[in-house]
Amino acid sequence: MSSPTLRPALACALAALALSIAAPAVADTVGKLRVRLHPYTAAAGEFPVAAQAQLQALAGVPLTLAAVTRTGALELALPTTVDEADAAAMVRRLRVSRSVLWAEAIPDASLTRKAAVEDPFGPSSGKRLLVRFKDGVTPDAATLARLSTRIGMTLNASRQIGNVWVLTTKTEQPTATLADFAQALQGDADVQYADPVRRAFPSAAPNDPFWASQWSLNGPTAGINIETAWQLQPSVGGLTVAVVDTGILPHPDLDGRVLPGYDFISDPDRARDGDARDPNPRDEGDWSDGECGNSASFFHGLFVAGLIGANTNNGIGIAGIANGVKILPVRTLGKCGGTFEDVLEGMLWASGVRIAGVPPNPNPAKVINLSLGGFGSCDQSIQEAIDDALAQGAVVVAAAGNETLDVENFTPASCSGVIAVGAHSITGGLAGYSNYGRRIDLTAPGGDLPRTGLMISLANTGTTVPEDPTYVLAEGTSFAAPMVSGAAALMLARDPMLTSGRILDVITGTTRYFPNGSQCNTPNLCGTGMLDAGAAVGSIIPGGTAPPNTYPVIEYYRADLDHYFITADPAEVAYVDTVLSGIFKRTGLYFYAYLNPAVAPPDAKSVCRFYASANVQINSHWYSANLDECISVLLNWPGIWTLETASAFWVPVPDAKGNCPANTLPVYRFFNNRRDANHRYTVDLSVRRAMQNRAWAAEGTGPNSVAFCSPI
Ligand SMILES: [Ca+2]
Ligand SMILES: [Ca+2]
Ligand SMILES: [Ca+2]
Numbered sequence: 090m091s092s093p094t095l096r097p098a099l100a101c102a103l104a105a106l107a108l109s110i111a112a113p114a115v116a117d118t119v120g121k122l123r124v125r126l127h128p129y130t131a132a133a134g135e136f137p138v139a140a141q142a143q144l145q146a147l148a149g150v151p152l153t154l155a156a157v158t159r160t161g162a163l164e165l166a167l168p169t170t171v172d173e174a175d176a177a178a179m180v181r182r183l184r185v186s187r188s189v190l191w192a193e194a195i196p197d198a199s200l201t202r203k204a205a206v207e208d209p210f211g212p213s214s215g216k217r218l219l220v221r222f223k224d225g226v227t228p229d230a231a232t233l234a235r236l237s238t239r240i241g242m243t244l245n246a247s248r249q250i251g252n253v254w255v256l257t258t259k260t261e262q263p264t265a266t267l268a269d270f271a272q273a274l275q276g277d278a279d280v281q282y283a284d285p286v287r288r289a290f291p292s293a294a295p296n297d298p299f300w301a302s303q304w305s306l307n308g309p310t311a312g313i314n315i316e317t318a319w320q321l322q323p324s325v326g327g328l329t330v331a332v333v334d335t336g337i338l339p340h341p342d343l344d345g346r347v348l349p350g351y352d353f354i355s356d357p358d359r360a361r362d363g364d365a366r367d368p369n370p371r372d373e374g375d376w377s378d379g380e381c382g383n384s385a386s387f388f389h390g391l392f393v394a395g396l397i398g399a400n401t402n403n404g405i406g407i408a409g410i411a412n413g414v415k416i417l418p419v420r421t422l423g424k425c426g427g428t429f430e431d432v433l434e435g436m437l438w439a440s441g442v443r444i445a446g447v448p449p450n451p452n453p454a455k456v457i458n459l460s461l462g463g464f465g466s467c468d469q470s471i472q473e474a475i476d477d478a479l480a481q482g483a484v485v486v487a488a489a490g491n492e493t494l495d496v497e498n499f500t501p502a503s504c505s506g507v508i509a510v511g512a513h514s515i516t517g518g519l520a521g522y523s524n525y526g527r528r529i530d531l532t533a534p535g536g537d538l539p540r541t542g543l544m545i546s547l548a549n550t551g552t553t554v555p556e557d558p559t560y561v562l563a564e565g566t567s568f569a570a571p572m573v574s575g576a577a578a579l580m581l582a583r584d585p586m587l588t589s590g591r592i593l594d595v596i597t598g599t600t601r602y603f604p605n606g607s608q609c610n611t612p613n614l615c616g617t618g619m620l621d622a623g624a625a626v627g628s629i630i631p632g633g634t635a636p637p638n639t640y641p642v643i644e645y646y647r648a649d650l651d652h653y654f655i656t657a658d659p660a661e662v663a664y665v666d667t668v669l670s671g672i673f674k675r676t677g678l679y680f681y682a683y684l685n686p687a688v689a690p691p692d693a694k695s696v697c698r699f700y701a702s703a704n705v706q707i708n709s710h711w712y713s714a715n716l717d718e719c720i721s722v723l724l725n726w727p728g729i730w731t732l733e734t735a736s737a738f739w740v741p742v743p744d745a746k747g748n749c750p751a752n753t754l755p756v757y758r759f760f761n762n763r764r765d766a767n768h769r770y771t772v773d774l775s776v777r778r779a780m781q782n783r784a785w786a787a788e789g790t791g792p793n794s795v796a797f798c799s800p801i
Pocket of ligand 1: 352354357360362363364365366367
């Protein structure tokens with residue numbers, strides 16, 4: 090692979106369109122904010138007094154609940170209308186709170202503006218609707234009969250995805266009709282919301298494949314300043330990034346990087362692998378014989394995965410952004426694209442949510458890359474899936490799309506809580522194909538003509554089915570989103586406690602200015618600026634900022650035993666990091682605790698630490714902040730478990746329902762259910778989901794099984 094070959098050119102008409110933008114130069118006013126609270130803070134649609142007080146303190150003004158969206162977000166009225174800059178500052182302050190999944194301003198104009206754009210992918214049809222019923226309601230015969238009457242056509246229930254049911258109409262209908270059906274179903278008292286199943290397409294604009302340098306990473310004008318980022322954070326240490334896309338193929342530049350993923354394409358014809366969903370996410374090719382856009386296969390998911398995670402410094406091919414990353418390939422797009430039904434399922438599974446009939450995902454993603462899009466503003470079912478992923482601690486990055494249109498008409502880029510990425514060119518201008526508008530958060534390199542300005546990544550020589558690994562040049566917002574996903578992975582590796590809202594703020598707050606004369610200097614067109622991964626990573630303090638008087642409790646992993654170990658003692662940390670470094674590796678995760686009870690909160694409890702040696706086939710440590718539990722182990726397991734210390738560290742503890750005090754995070758405890766009795770303690774919600782999916786037993790107080798609480 091030392092001299093990569095390049096495939097012949099694939100032209101894309103969209104890429105050649107001139108940029109024609111009716112620039113909304115006038116700044117808008119804002120009278121309302123939209124906020125989704127974390128499900129641990131409040132149930133969907135609820136606005137508890139404590140949350141209201143906290144949000145008002147952050148916003149600096151009274152906030153009145155004006156409405157609730159069907160997916161449970163709160164629309165909060167401001168006492169007076171403010172300008173957009175003030176609203177943006179308010180929203181940034183709200184995002185600081187861990188109670189806030191996402192927050193955004195609602196410009197007054199958007200309340201009256203209506204999308205008047207035709208579907209650029211052409212007319213489409215289908216027979217499926219995604220319907221979320223109110224809690225406790227299932228689509229039994231009576232319910233289906235009532236709903237069928239409502240739309241004047243027979244509806245059947247085909248399956249359940251998370252909280253959402255797939256209902257099918259008797260006959261195929263234009264998507265516009267399905268949208269009308271969905272609207273009608275929302276009039277039923279048992280229906281929380283309904284969406285038509287739209288089609289999704291890769292946001293790629295493949296172009297003439299000539300070898301070029303990776304200006305996107307290192308270019309002085311428009312590159313993402315990756316070398317600075319790598320000096321600060323050379324590797325992401327196995328952090329998982331999901332690529333929800335066309336699947337994956339073997340490539341020497343991805344050796345060791347790819348996790349077993351899953352294939353969620355439910356239509357065997359589009360999947361081209363002879364069956365519906367299956368455990369093999371191999372990209373079977375997306376060529377077509379005139380039914381849809383591309384005649385030759387592009388292997389889009391491989392290209393995207395390569396941008397994020399190609400092996401760097403391995404002597405071949407290209408450098409990926411997030412060295413050491415694990416790519417989770419989630420196949421949802423095949424011949425002629427895919428459906429949001431499959432994308433929805435793939436995205437939920439990627440974040441660790443259990444999907445009926447599919448093995449649980451043992452590697453929930455910290456970052457989910459969605460280099461795909463479909464026409465239509467954000468569907469409620471997709472919004473709810475994004476909210477679920479964010480609630481698991483994942484960051485969701487979406488390509489803006491390549492239609493040279495306002496991004497508000499495209500899903501998932503128009504969804505709340507995603508980082509929506511437009512594409513800029515090698516000279517720093519908005520790429521000719523890139524969507525634009527108020528909903529863009531920032532731009533990243535996506536490539537544009539001339540050929541030296543395209544993006545290079547991994548590909549395959551096959552024009553229909555896969556053949557041999559190679560590299561190609563291409564352009565598209567599909568390739569801008571992975572730049573942001575890679576940068577987010579580097580930030581999370583530096584501080585795993587970062588929330589999605591904090592990453593959005595840092596990544597948009599550290600962008601480079603667009604060049605002088607760029608149309609992107611018009612407000613509300615291209616987001617805050619161009620991605621600067623060096624500045625973004627540099628803005629993250631490694632390991633975060635310890636709360637006053639606390640020390641990090643560092644987590645280690647011992648691979649040969651599949652054991653976890655934690656310690657807050659600085660001398661022991663130094664010992665394990667040096668003398669035992671061949672045995673125990675840092676996982677990169679930690680939480681905070683007190684080492685001196687005199688400076689801890691008065692109600693903090695000491696944590697006992699026990700050890701059971703290899704002589705009794707255990708060789709593992711165990712910790713508890715519950716004195717009764719400590720005494721019970723002492724009395725019941727003499728000669729097995731030995732008390733090493735009654736006070737390894739001090740922590741606040743939850744109440745009887747498992748709720749932690751304000752300004753702390755729950756620490757979850759998991760037991761491996763084996764003779765060797767290892768336990769894991771974590772504040773990380775994606776790790777929590779991973780341990781649940783690996784069938785470790787949750788132990789602790791309350792329905793969420795909380796062991797103790799960690800100050801933040
Ligand atoms: Ca299949
Ligand atoms: Ca397959
Ligand atoms: Ca390489």
